[in-house]
Amino acid sequence: xxxxxxxxxxSYNELKNEIDASISRVLGSGTYILGPEVEIFEENYxxxxxxxxxxxxxxxxxxxxxxxxxxxxKAGDEVIVPANTFxxxxxxxxxxxxxxxxxxxxLDTYNIDSKxxxxxxxxxxxxxxxxxxxxxxxxIDPILELARERxxxxxxxxxxxxxxxxxxxxxxxxxxxxxxxxxxxxxxGAMGDSGAITTNDSDLASRIRSLxxxxxxxxxxxxxxxxxxxxxxxxxxxxxxxxxxxxxxxxRRKALAKRYSEGxxxxxxxxxxxxxxxxxxxxxxxxxxxxxxxxxxxxxxAGVGCSIHYPVPPHLQKAYENLSYRQxxxxxxxSISQQVLSLPIGPHLSTDDQDRVIDLLQSFVG
Ligand SMILES: *Cc1c(COP(=O)(O)O)cnc(C)c1O
Numbered sequence: 208x209x210x211x212x213x214x215x216x217x218s219y220n221e222l223k224n225e226i227d228a229s230i231s232r233v234l235g236s237g238t239y240i241l242g243p244e245v246e247i248f249e250e251n252y253x254x255x256x257x258x259x260x261x262x263x264x265x266x267x268x269x270x271x272x273x274x275x276x277x278x279x280x281k282a283g284d285e286v287i288v289p290a291n292t293f294x295x296x297x298x299x300x301x302x303x304x305x306x307x308x309x310x311x312x313x314l315d316t317y318n319i320d321s322k323x324x325x326x327x328x329x330x331x332x333x334x335x336x337x338x339x340x341x342x343x344x345x346x347i348d349p350i351l352e353l354a355r356e357r358x359x360x361x362x363x364x365x366x367x368x369x370x371x372x373x374x375x376x377x378x379x380x381x382x383x384x385x386x387x388x389x390x391x392x393x394x395x396g397a398m399g400d401s402g403a404i405t406t407n408d409s410d411l412a413s414r415i416r417s418l419x420x421x422x423x424x425x426x427x428x429x430x431x432x433x434x435x436x437x438x439x440x441x442x443x444x445x446x447x448x449x450x451x452x453x454x455x456x457x458x459r460r461k462a463l464a465k466r467y468s469e470g471x472x473x474x475x476x477x478x479x480x481x482x483x484x485x486x487x488x489x490x491x492x493x494x495x496x497x498x499x500x501x502x503x504x505x506x507x508x509a510g511v512g513c514s515i516h517y518p519v520p521p522h523l524q525k526a527y528e529n530l531s532y533r534q535x536x537x538x539x540x541x542s543i544s545q546q547v548l549s550l551p552i553g554p555h556l557s558t559d560d561q562d563r564v565i566d567l568l569q570s571f572v573g
Contacts, residue, residue: 256379267388323338
């Protein structure tokens with residue numbers, strides 16, 4: 208018995224013929240940078256997100272970084288970020304030379320809210336980066352209202368939320384810019400690195416397009432100092448194929464999440480809380496348990512893959528030593544990092560395997 212945390216190979220196997228054909232199509236096209244396959248992806252993905260523009264990029268970190276760069280974030284600026292997130296959110300800020308100002312999340316939903324953001328706003332604050340963590344949307348409206356009042360920009364890091372909905376509207380254009388990653392394990396995953404932004408602002412879209420391609424406005428015309436962050440057309444072709452299946456795959460995740468929530472209701476695990484306005488896509492199914500470390504070993508010994516998102520929060524990472532944060536500075540995030548466990552979930556987890564995980568969790572005595 209072996210139940211993987213996520214089986215990305217199974218996604219390939221389900222679509223092998225289509226994916227192989229799409230790769231061959233690119234190889235036979237003679238266009239190996241940008242080109243029609245990437246343009247088609249941009250059209251498809253902006254339609255999927257209900258946004259006016261999509262710019263395909265090299266990866267998710269670049270998507271957040273170029274979003275911040277496009278709104279002029281620079282050295283000396285402060286950018287509000289969640290304390291509990293994947294470190295990429297912070298690194299996008301520091302890559303601009305700006306200072307990340309962390310906000311502890313609400314324990315229930317793991318996401319940050321307008322009240323705690325407001326307390327962190329200073330004269331130097333220029334922007335807020337929201338993260339729809341684990342696939343569950345942030346309560347965006349109050350944050351957009353706060354940002355309007357205080358003249359701040361809002362960027363969404365939606366790397367875990369492809370297809371999620373906030374008050375019935377797809378994540379993709381609520382704020383100034385939405386940044387996406389298509390890292391292989393995401394709900395929409397490529398077979399290598401890639402990312403994108405979506406936005407309704409045509410000026411920001413063209414600025415990001417230029418920044419991601421050496422700051423060019425046309426061939427050998429460079430209007431700003433940019434970087435090289437272009438989506439590989441092979442990845443675009445794979446994503447075009449997989450995008451057609453994303454909704455069905457998200458629905459399988461939703462069904463599994465419902466089964467977990469029902470099957471685990473009588474255990475000592477704390478289960479995910481979903482506000483009524485949220486339609487999450489369950490990138491991760493995250494529980495909390497006070498004996499988390501023992502529980503993880505118990506599951507792994509039984510052949511069940513599980514994971515921790517995230518074991519060491521960014522403020523306690525060596526990379527951010529220079530910010531001089533200490534244990535105790537973000538108590539909610541720190542207790543989350545000690546108690547959370549991500550259970551196996553993905554479009555190819557069978558209900559039999561899931562039942563086995565549920566049985567194990569029921570028999571676990573901390
Ligand atoms: C995956 C992820 C990223 C970065 O994506 P890459 O494509 O690996 O650069 C950024 N933010 C969050 C929240 C993520 O989960």
